[in-house]
Amino acid sequence: MIKGDFVPPKLMKRLVAFILISLLWLVISSCAAPPRIEEPLTIYNIGSPDYPKTVYDSMLERYQEKLSQSEANQELHLQARNLDMISHIYRIRGHSQEALDYAQQALELFRRLGNVTGEGVILNELGEIYADRSQDSQALDYYKQALNLFGQVGYAYGRELALNNMGEYYRYQADYEKALDYYRQSLKISQDIIDLKGESICLNNIGTVYHAWGDYEKALGYYKEALKIRLELGDNQAKGVALNNIAGLYYAWGKYVKAGAMVKSGV
Numbered sequence: 486m487i488k489g490d491f492v493p494p495k496l497m498k499r500l501v502a503f504i505l506i507s508l509l510w511l512v513i514s515s516c517a518a519p520p521r522i523e524e525p526l527t528i529y530n531i532g533s534p535d536y537p538k539t540v541y542d543s544m545l546e547r548y549q550e551k552l553s554q555s556e557a558n559q560e561l562h563l564q565a566r567n568l569d570m571i572s573h574i575y576r577i578r579g580h581s582q583e584a585l586d587y588a589q590q591a592l593e594l595f596r597r598l599g600n601v602t603g604e605g606v607i608l609n610e611l612g613e614i615y616a617d618r619s620q621d622s623q624a625l626d627y628y629k630q631a632l633n634l635f636g637q638v639g640y641a642y643g644r645e646l647a648l649n650n651m652g653e654y655y656r657y658q659a660d661y662e663k664a665l666d667y668y669r670q671s672l673k674i675s676q677d678i679i680d681l682k683g684e685s686i687c688l689n690n691i692g693t694v695y696h697a698w699g700d701y702e703k704a705l706g707y708y709k710e711a712l713k714i715r716l717e718l719g720d721n722q723a724k725g726v727a728l729n730n731i732a733g734l735y736y737a738w739g740k741y742v743k744a745g746a747m748v749k750s751g752v
Contacts, residue, residue, distance in 0.1 A: 538578075545574050565594035565603060572610070581618050588614060602643065605634035609647050616654070625654045645674040645683055652690060656697075665694045682723075685714040689727060696730075701738045708734065 548570045555563035572587035588611050595603035612627030628650045635643035652667035672687035674680075692707030712727035732747035 541574055541578055545571065548574065561594055561598055562600070562603075565591045565598070565600075568594070569607060569610070572614075576614060576617065581614055585611070585614050601634050601638050602640055605631045605638070605640065605643050605647075608634065609643065609650065612647075612650055616650075616657075621654060621657065625651065628654065641674050641678050642680065642683075645671050645678070645680065648674070649683075649687060649690065656690070656694060659697075661694050661697060665691065668694065681714050681718060682720070685711045685718070685720075685723065685727075688714070689730065692730065692734075696734055696737070699737075701734055704734055705731065 548567050552564060552567040552571065555561075555567055568587045568591040572584045572591065575581075575587065576584035588607055592604060592607040592611070595607060608627045609631035612624040612631065615621070615624040615627060628647050632644060632647040632651070635641075635647060648667050648671035652664045652671060654664075655661075655667060656664035668687055668691045672684060672691065675683035675687055688707045688711040692704045692711065695701075695704035695707065698704075708727060708731045712724065712731065715723040715727055728747050728750055732744045735741070735744035735747060
């Protein structure tokens with residue numbers, strides 16, 4: 486639900502969401518402290534818009550097999566997780582109705598289990614699916630429910646994600662003051678828990694608010710902070726997004742030579 490041609494496309498958000506939710510389930514399964522987003526998890530780092538359909542078909546088949554096994558063994562927690570992973574694969578491929586159906590099934594199971602953290606994770610994802618479908622009021626309602634549950638269990642990482650999504654909602658509505666408030670809350674949490682990837686996302690999003698306001702100096706500062714972190718993390722996809730954002734800003738600013746230089750460096 487990001488607006489403007491200087492922000493990543495929805496497909497990129499779906500791919501990032503798939504990786505992040507995989508990390509979240511590691512936390513829920515082990516009851517360990519939330520992992521830092523920047524730590525690699527290669528088994529789930531599947532995201533590339535250029536991957537052929539067969540890759541996702543193979544992944545879907547694998548998780549459907551896992552779902553069948555967990556159902557046969559009556560392992561409700563694993564059923565819920567596998568349902569959610571299937572939902573993510575469908576979301577990446579743009580099949581929002583199937584994504585919604587599987588996420589709803591996962592939500593029902595987590596509620597049966599009394600797993601408040603899992604319930605919050607799914608509620609946040611349902612918000613993202615509704616956002617993909619441009620059903621924004623429903624998206625906001627799910628984000629609020631997720632934020633409330635994460636607050637109840639003291640899950641800072643979940644609160645960071647939900648607050649950022651709420652910022653996205655208000656930015657899409659062009660309510661930039663509210664968007665900025667939610668982004669700043671999310672940024673503070675990301676810094677408190679040393680979530681560098683999340684911090685770079687929040688900095689970038691704050692930059693887009695100032696960009697929309699025409700305060701190019703401030704926007705550039707936030708974009709550069711986000712870029713610095715992404716360079717440190719070696720995140721080439723996110724680095725490219727940051728460079729394109731800076732190029733778009735320079736173009737809007739009328740600094741066309743600098744815009745061209747940024748585009749070339751992002752190639």
